[in-house]
Each structure stands twice: as structure tokens, then as C-alpha cells.
Amino acid sequence: MIAIVDYGVGNLFSLCCSLKSLELDACVTAEPAVIRNADKVILPGVGAFGDAIDKLRETGLDQIVLEEAVSGKPLLGICLGMQLLFDKGYEFGEHEGLGLLRGSVVAMHGSIPEGLKIPQMGWNALIRKRPHPLLREVREGDCVYFVHSFYAADCEESLVATTEYGKELTAVVARENVMGCQFHPEKSGPVGLRILKAFAEMKL
Amino acid sequence: MITKRIIPCLDVRNGRVVKGVNFEGVQDVSDPVQLARHYSEEGADELVFYDITASFEGRQLFTDILRSVAEQIFIPLTVGGGINTVEDFDRVLKCGADKVSVNSGAIRNPDLIPAAALKYGSQCVVLSADVKRVDGVFHVFSHGGRIDTGMDALEWIHRGVELGAGEVVLNSIDTDGVKRGFDLEMLNAVTEIVDVPVIASGGAGNMQDFVTLFREAPGVDAGLAASIFHFGEVSISALKDTLAENGINVRRIG
Numbered sequence: 001m002i003a004i005v006d007y008g009v010g011n012l013f014s015l016c017c018s019l020k021s022l023e024l025d026a027c028v029t030a031e032p033a034v035i036r037n038a039d040k041v042i043l044p045g046v047g048a049f050g051d052a053i054d055k056l057r058e059t060g061l062d063q064i065v066l067e068e069a070v071s072g073k074p075l076l077g078i079c080l081g082m083q084l085l086f087d088k089g090y091e092f093g094e095h096e097g098l099g100l101l102r103g104s105v106v107a108m109h110g111s112i113p114e115g116l117k118i119p120q121m122g123w124n125a126l127i128r129k130r131p132h133p134l135l136r137e138v139r140e141g142d143c144v145y146f147v148h149s150f151y152a153a154d155c156e157e158s159l160v161a162t163t164e165y166g167k168e169l170t171a172v173v174a175r176e177n178v179m180g181c182q183f184h185p186e187k188s189g190p191v192g193l194r195i196l197k198a199f200a201e202m203k204l
Numbered sequence: 205m206i207t208k209r210i211i212p213c214l215d216v217r218n219g220r221v222v223k224g225v226n227f228e229g230v231q232d233v234s235d236p237v238q239l240a241r242h243y244s245e246e247g248a249d250e251l252v253f254y255d256i257t258a259s260f261e262g263r264q265l266f267t268d269i270l271r272s273v274a275e276q277i278f279i280p281l282t283v284g285g286g287i288n289t290v291e292d293f294d295r296v297l298k299c300g301a302d303k304v305s306v307n308s309g310a311i312r313n314p315d316l317i318p319a320a321a322l323k324y325g326s327q328c329v330v331l332s333a334d335v336k337r338v339d340g341v342f343h344v345f346s347h348g349g350r351i352d353t354g355m356d357a358l359e360w361i362h363r364g365v366e367l368g369a370g371e372v373v374l375n376s377i378d379t380d381g382v383k384r385g386f387d388l389e390m391l392n393a394v395t396e397i398v399d400v401p402v403i404a405s406g407g408a409g410n411m412q413d414f415v416t417l418f419r420e421a422p423g424v425d426a427g428l429a430a431s432i433f434h435f436g437e438v439s440i441s442a443l444k445d446t447l448a449e450n451g452i453n454v455r456r457i458g
Binding site for chain 1: 205206207209244249274275276278279280297298299300302325326327370371399400401425426455456457
């Protein structure tokens with residue numbers, strides 16, 4: 001069973017449906033026991049870094065997610081959920097992240113060329129930096145759906161794939177059992193479903 | 205580099221798609237779910253559902269359909285039509301919409317834009333504007349393009365983005381239904397003044413119109429159309445092939 005951590009951030013309807021369409025057993029939950037009993041955990045998220053990490057801490061689910069990650073359970077952060085895995089986020093001030101991955105989440109504004117729209121909203125191609133089982137069914141040039149104004153920087157040790165938007169921006173990260181994607185696999189058509197399936201079937 | 209998006213728009217009334225025709229493999233083209241799946245499989249980058257029912261029962265039916273589409277089709281979904289309050293946002297977002305477009309509702313009450321943007325994020329709020337030239341000036345029209353508000357369209361769109369709209373759908377009433385191409389002049393005027401994605405609507409008659417759109421209005425991010433897709437005049441996969449052959453970056457599937 002895959003537990004989708006519900007800490008009051010974002011719309012989990014599509015994510016849940018996408019997993020169900022793959023005939024995967026998934027549930028949206030805020031129950032520590034359910035997360036502990038799950039085989040895998042997804043940390044979703046939409047909105048601002050500070051708000052989200054505060055909510056995660058208020059619910060106490062940050063500790064559960066950390067414990068499960070440290071125990072070796074596969075964890076996938078999606079969009080803001082991926083950003084929260086890092087040490088720090090700089091959206092409306094400086095915020096401590098979960099610290100599961102080295103790096104920090106910084107604004108695209110001032111970091112990508114002028115004239116490019118922020119947020120990056122739309123389909124962009126993945127550029128693979130190293131092989132990883134999450135992308136086993138993804139081919140060169142496959143596009144996924146992004147909506148973001150911030151990106152993970154200084155994360156070379158976990159970098160798996162990037163996307164080109166004025167410069168190469170972090171798209172997929174992984175370090176051992178902790179993984180994340182900046183884009184929305186649940187909104188990325190067949191390619192996104194293949195990534196979710198790869199996560200579900202991953203043996204670690 | 206980010207791709208240019210192709211977006212079919214489906215008008216839904218009483219649970220059925222208005223203006224459907226026959227497609228191979230689609231038995232019931234007025235079934236929103238079947239048509240949505242067809243477009244998604246052809247490579248549509250996003251779908252817009254426009255609710256043109258007025259009754260409460262019609263609204264209920266619409267959200268049921270939306271939920272059913274969102275359960276099966278995993279590309280971004282935008283919903284418009286009859287969005288007047290933050291509760292309306294809530295109603296459609298819960299059923300799987302990713303973005304919500306406001307038009308007359310925001311003209312009547314511009315505070316709707318910041319209220320929704322604060323609650324759901326700017327990326328969720330799409331400002332849809334029906335625009336027509338009146339004495340050489342772009343005016344915003346409301347009520348499905350029937351009523352001249354007298355407002356300057358460029359000022360309104362600029363204000364809407366300042367208020368928190370994260371995307372703009374610009375529908376040119378002047379070119380809508382004429383099928384002689386998008387309104388490049390109007391589109392370029394808008395992309396000059398806003399820094400959020402702009403979706404072109406109104407005027408597509410053939411594939412070349414999309415090539416011209418992305419070449420001549422490079423600030424435009426997406427092209428939206430309804431009838432040429434519904435009537436099978438243009439297939440989305442063939443359109444993407446043509447765009448790619450013309451050096452325009454698009455998402456290919458398959």
C-alpha cells in the first residue's frame with residue numbers, strides 16, 4: 001500500500017486517482033499508523049515552502065515521514081513535497097526543510113534569464129543525468145508537466161534529471177530510498193503514470 | 205525548452221459536449237469522458253471544460269462529469285463557466301480541476317481573483333477575457349461576449365494579472381468563428397504587457413494558423429480551439445507533427 005501524506009496542502013484527488021488507475025493500492029492519510037504500515041510513502045504538496053513545512057510540523061507528520069525515510073522505506077516527494085526533502089527553502093524567508101537531501105530550494109527569479117515566464121508552467125522534456133529505476137520507462141525527450149517558481153539548487157549528489165528552462169533546473173532527485181520529482185507525474189499523461197508505476201514497483 | 209501547448213476546449217451543457225462529431229474509436233462524441241480520452245490520447249496538452257449550463261441540476265451534472273474525467277485522464281484540466289465565488293473554485297477543484305478560469309464573475313467582482321489566488325495559488329487562477337475592437341480600441345465583453353463593458357481590455361488584463369491571475373486566455377471576438385487565423389495583433393498587445401502564460405483563442409481554421417500563431421506571436425504559450433478539433437478538421441497528433449516540422453517545440457507522445 002502507498003500512503004499519500006495528507007497534511008492539508010494541495011489537491012490529492014488526481015494523485016490518488018492516478019495510482020488507482022494503475023491498480024495500485026493507495027490511500028490519502030494523516031494517520032501515523034497508516035503511514036508506518038505502508039510499503040511506500042508519497043509526500044505531495046502545492047503552495048509555499050514555509051506554509052507547507054509548518055503544516056507538516058504542526059501535524060507532527062514531519063517526524064513520521066523522517067522516521068520512515070530513515071528506516072529505508074521508499075519515499076517520493078512531488079513538486080513542493082520534493083522541495084521539502086531538502087535542507088532549506090528560501091521562499092518568503094529562510095525555512096528549514098526535512099534535511100533528507102543536501103541542497104536548498106531557491107527562486108527562479110534572478111536565476112534564469114529575463115523574459116522567461118515564472119512560474120514555469122507547462123510540458124518540458126526531462127534530461128537524464130544518471131540512470132535511476134524511477135526513470136526506467138522514460139525515454140530521452142519525454143515531457144512532463146511542471147508548475148513551479150522555485151527549484152532545488154546545489155543538489156548534485158542526488159540529481160537524476162533536469163529540465164531546460166533558461167538553464168538546467170532540477171527535475172528528479174534521488175538518494176537511496178528518498179526520491180523526488182519537481183513536476184507532477186499525476187498530470188503528466190502516460191509518461192507520468194510510468195514514473196509512478198516505477199516507484200510503486202521499485203525494490204529497494 | 206518548454207513546449208507550446210495545444211488545448212481543445214469542450215463546451216458542456218446538461219452533461220453533454222456541445223458540437224461533437226464523429227471520431228474513429230469514439231462511439232459517443234457528445235460524451236465528455238470519451239472525447240476527453242480521445243484528445244488526451246491524441247496528445248492534447250491540457251483540456252478546458254466550459255460549463256454552459258445555468259441550472260443547479262446542470263451544475264451538479266457538470267461536476268459529476270468533471271470528476272469522472274479527472275479519475276481517468278491525467279493531464280491538466282481547466283474549468284470555466286459560472287465561476288463567481290471562491291466556493292465555485294472549491295466546488296470544481298475538489299472534483300479534479302487543476303485550474304479555474306474566471307470571466308464575467310471577475311468583471312463583476314475583481315476581488316474574486318486575489319481571494320482565489322490567496323487560497324489556491326496564482327497558478328490555479330486563469331483570467332479569461334473576451335475582447336473585441338470598438339472604434340479601434342480593445343474592449344472587454346462580458347456574458348459570453350454579448351455585453352460591452354466599456355473597459356479597456358489591456359488595462360483589465362494587466363489588472364487581473366496584478367490581482368493574482370496566473371494565466372490569461374485571450375479570446376478574440378473579432379476572429380472567433382471566422383477561421384482565418386488567430387488575432388495576432390491582439391495577442392501581441394497582451395503578451396507585451398503581462399509576464400504570465402497567454403493562451404490564444406478564437407480564429408483557428410487549420411493547422412497553418414497554429415504555425416503562424418507561434419511564429420508571429422512568440423510570446424503566446426498555447427493555442428486553444430474547439431470546433432476544428434471537434435469536427436475532426438484538425439487532429440491534434442497531425443497538428444503536433446506539423447508544428448514540429450516547422451521547428452516549433454511541442455510535446456510528442458507515442
